[in-house]
Amino acid sequence: MEDFEDDFLPVGWTKYVNNNNDIIQSNDNNHTFNGQFSARFSSLEVSNDYNQYLFSPPVLINAFHHNLSFWHLKQNSEETLEWGIATDTNPENYDWKPVNLSCVSWQKTQMDLKDYADQMVYLGFHYYGNNSQSVYLDDVHISCDIPANYPTEIDGITITSTIHLNINNAVTATHPLVMALPNYNNLNAPIVLGLLGSGKGNLSLKLSSGNWYCLIYHSGQWHYGSSYPCNITEGNTGIVNISNVEFGAKNDVILVIEEGIDPTLPVNLSRFTAVVTSENFVIISWTAESETNHSGYNILRSEDKDLQNAIMINGSIINKGSSEGTQIKYNYTDFEVYTNMIYYYWLESVSLDGNSEFYGPITVIIGDPTQEPVPPTVPMVTKLYNAFPNPFNPNTNIRYSLKEAGKVKIEIYNMKGQKIKTYNQEHTSPGYYQVSWDSCDERGRSVASGIYLYRLSTGNYTSAKKMVLAK
Structure with a gap:
């Protein structure tokens, strides 16, 4: 749900503080594996009101076996931290429960949230401290267990894992972590699950009738189900297997399940340009940040902005670029253009299943379009x-x-x-x-x-x- 490693306050979180006391991101202490930061409640000056409150975004408890866990550490014996759950962020509506704090090492608090099933709730933390003292909070998670080798039904899909997993309920189809995944397509609100575990495991997904796309993001790339898509006829069920999934100690593994539409785009394009050379050629260039299930590219040209009138100018599909780090860069030179013309170029991205996505048009002006067009010059020299x-x-x-x-x-x-x-x-x-x-x-x-x-x-x-x- 939150490890406080990125922007502070995290998206959707709110805080209430008084008298220059504050809740800040701190690198004094942290619990997150390979992390640097935690949330620090601090009483920075003597005050009549040391109360500070930190509230999570709303979380829907939509499965039965949900577990809350968070880690904490205090500076001295006078610090107090409480936690609670309510349907809003009004501190008076919370049944605050004390946290057993330690000055020696990070401690973990856990709670079963099954009593809140099917409710939209906020998680709250209440700090009360003395002058110049602090309490640290880290790795706040609300998760659902998937016991090893035990079929667990979630959103109508039965998931079986060879290792014990937790589902991070804060990870949804529109979560910033998910929206930032390469080539992710949220056109049809797919089922998205953030999976937490340790070690390598295999997943088996039992699905009802439909045309299902099942894939998982881990180790920096997408991995696809055994059938992609998996077409299950009416009245039947089917199984999709995803093998050798690396579950990390910190980052969620993202499982995406979509019916009817591929939830990944074949290309994540960051640049598409065209320039005129001194010889009046046109060099078309584009950069792909990533490519998934991709066949290649075509370049189309027209003398107006209507894609229907455009013609493909490359003789064969373009599928080999120049790698620079994680980027793939492409160039194509159009020699067959007239001077004193305006041209429009589109880039067609073709996936392995034959579907196309078009970028453009981009406009290129060669010479003076008010003058008579001049055909391509026959080279005077070899x-x-x-x-x-x-x-x-x-x-x-x-x-x-x-x-x-x-x-x-x-x-x-x-x-x-x-x-x-x-x-x-x-x-x-x-x-x-x-x-x-x-x-x-x-x-x-x-x-x-x-x-x-x-x-x-x-x-x-x-x-x-x-x-x-x-x-």
Whole structure:
């Protein structure tokens, strides 16, 4: 529910304090595994009113076996902390219960909340202290047990786990932790459960009829159920298994179950741009922060803003980009544009199941649109251009122009003079062209980081340049 590691006050929490006494985020003491902070109740000056109150966001107790737990530590014997539950944040409506505080080590308080089933409640903490003393609060959780190997029904779905789990009831489909997950799609309010456990375990989900998408987020990425989606016919039930789930000591593992709609988008796109070069080409660039169940991209171009009129300009689907950290960057050069024109570009993202999502349009102005359009210039010279991007990892584009039709050979060498890759192209007309190298040799093996030479040969023309593979 809350470990007080992020912004303070946490989202949805409220506090009431008096006379410069305060509740703050503190790094003096913390209980969270690998954490730094806790909530600190402090009486900073002598006052007639030391009362301080901290209240959680509203929590729906929607299953029967719910457990409250929180950890606490005090500075000296005169500190007092109480806790309570009510349906609002008025301190007078709480039946405050004393907490058994210790000055020596962190202590845990636990309580079964089954008496509050089907109620929306607030969890409250009341502090009363002396001058310059403090009480620390950390790792507040409201959870539901899933005993090991015991089928437990939650929201109409029967979950069986090979290890003992708790469900963090504060984690919902719109919780900030969930909304921040890569490619998460909350279009249809899926069932979302935050799972707490220790070690590696397997989950089995028993579902009724429907077209179910079941997946789980752990260890920094999405992991999919044994059938994705799982299509169960009317009147029947089905089983989806999710294996080798790493349950951590601190972070929730997020289980997402959706009927009818895939709760993940194939791409989390952070950039989509187009720029005009000095040669009046258009370079389209985009960056994916993450890709899930993804097939590739298409680029569409139109002379108006209507996507229905756009044509695909790439010959085959684009599915190899250049990695920079966790990002994947792509570039495509459109040579077939007129000068004195306005163009609109869309990026089509295609998932493995064939569904598409469109980004754009972005507008590109080439020359002066009030003047007569000028067709693409036939190259006056045959020329090898700089690879783009350069440095790269693992893909780069080798661009060249031909003043006349002919055969082209592009060879890539390492610095030992060993040939790595050869491309043989044949063009029936002059123009601007490019090939993409994926940093693999002729056998499809990935090559090492370093400097590589690429050489173009056509007719009487030969030219070579350098490029850097930086993994």
